[in-house]
Amino acid sequence: MTAPAGDAAPDGVSFRLLGPHEGHVLTSLISAVYGDSYDVRWVYDAHEVAARLAEGRYVSVVAESATGKLLCHMGMSLATTGDLVAHSGQAVTLPAARGHHVFTRTKRFLMDWARGAGLRGMYSEVTAAHPYSERANIAVGAHETGFLLGWIPASVANDAALDARRRRRSAAFFYTKLGDGSARDVYAPERHLPVVTRTLEVCDLRGTPARPPGDAVLRARSTLHVDIEADHAIAILTVTAPGADLGDVVRAERHHLFHRRGVDAVYLDLPLDDPATALVADHLEELGVSYSGIFPNSRADGDVLRMQSLHRVRIAADDVVVASDHGRDLLDYVLADLPADARASPAAR
Structure with missing residues (x-):
């Protein structure tokens, strides 16, 4: 959930991984932005988030201001700890950071971490209700490989959608290449x-x-x-x-x-x-x-x-x-x- 790219990012932005004891950070962020409408339900359970972080099945990156204020979050899920391709999601940019390229900087931080961990790629389903998240993915080198028509339930609130009607929405599927896979x-x-x-x-x-x-x-x-x-x-x-x-x-x-x-x-x-x-x-x-x-x-x-x-x-x-x-x-x-x-x-x- 992002807004249009603007000028330079705010000064003093830093990026870090959340620790297992910080599962509540994601839960609170999703609740603040989406209320109870977010369609991945485990993110509302701080203990479940913490367990995934501790087991390495989930990696959570946050961008923070110089004063420690949360600006952006992006997560990455692995089906097993040995996976070579990960799923990125739970991308949320807070209003204070919108229009400052914080989303793209957060994703690049996560991409660098994933590349260092030996992953070959990352994929994500990006809402096609507005172009902002899609543009941000393209800016970091991701490309569309398909469209999931009707993927997002009508219950999900999206304050950036160009059409305010409540109905099932579609998602663009993006793949970010981090390294070569096997020839096939x-x-x-x-x-x-x-x-x-x-x-x-x-x-x-x-x-x-x-x-x-x-x-x-x-x-x-x-x-x-x-x-x-x-x-x-x-x-x-x-x-x-x-x-x-x-x-x-x-x-x-x-x-x-x-x-x-x-x-x-x-x-x-x-x-x-x-x-x-x-x-x-x-x-x-x-x-x-x-x-x-x-x-x-x-x-x-x-x-x-x-x-x-x-x-x-x-x-x-x-x-x-x-x-x-x-x-x-x-x-x-x-x-x-x-x-x-x-x-x-x-x-x-």
């Missing part, structure tokens, strides 16, 4: 191969677009894991082994999630290192599952192709703010791939 083949469906290739090039990722061998066949059964994020009213289906039955499996899971579990959006992750991913596109497109982007996934061995399916959520081009030419091109592709019933008409808005 990337098997995207033929139809999405051009946009995947462009994203790999823009982000300087070490993936080589490849087509599956001519004799490649799908295994009979798919293997997948379902994670429901109740705070977001979303679900993520991680497919570790795509099979010939994937269309039927996704259809059944989606119906259960939409109609029994009250989920508003389902995101489907397919392993890009598996040639089978390039063979299942037709099965999924028949269901109206559309392109979202390239994402890291801790349940998969490498990057995944994320697809998305929305329930009673309508998206229009001007619902999503972008801050770069690459982002605009990518968003246009994502929106064009949506099924017609997920696109908001001007009259409906």
Whole structure:
């Protein structure tokens, strides 16, 4: 949650990591800025924050004024302490620091720490309700790899949003490269191969677009894991082994999630290192599952192709703010791939 970049940063700003005994700092900050609307609920539990800090599963950076006043916070989560790619979030810039590049300086501090710790990259979901956070990420070298349509619940208050209406909002997915990953083949469906290739090039990722061998066949059964994020009213289906039955499996899971579990959006992750991913596109497109982007996934061995399916959520081009030419091109592709019933008409808005 940031504001537009302005002139020079305030004098005397310092940056440091929070210690495990300071879990209450994040909890108090989130409460002060978001009230009780923030959609990651563990941040309201100071003991849980402290435990994550102590175990190394969470790294928390704060920017402070010369008098010790808190100006900005940014966190970084690791699924396990040995992860090479981390998730950055809980980025909050307080009013006194807005317009002074404190956000970008805080993120650079965190990036330097992460690079020193041997991490290869950081990713984040950035609200697309306004351009300020996106511009700040671009300023530190991050690039968009996809858009999560309908990702943010309507309950989340955002005082910087360009449109004040309360409804589900979308997020731009950013990746910040800190070091080279391993060389690997990337098997995207033929139809999405051009946009995947462009994203790999823009982000300087070490993936080589490849087509599956001519004799490649799908295994009979798919293997997948379902994670429901109740705070977001979303679900993520991680497919570790795509099979010939994937269309039927996704259809059944989606119906259960939409109609029994009250989920508003389902995101489907397919392993890009598996040639089978390039063979299942037709099965999924028949269901109206559309392109979202390239994402890291801790349940998969490498990057995944994320697809998305929305329930009673309508998206229009001007619902999503972008801050770069690459982002605009990518968003246009994502929106064009949506099924017609997920696109908001001007009259409906």
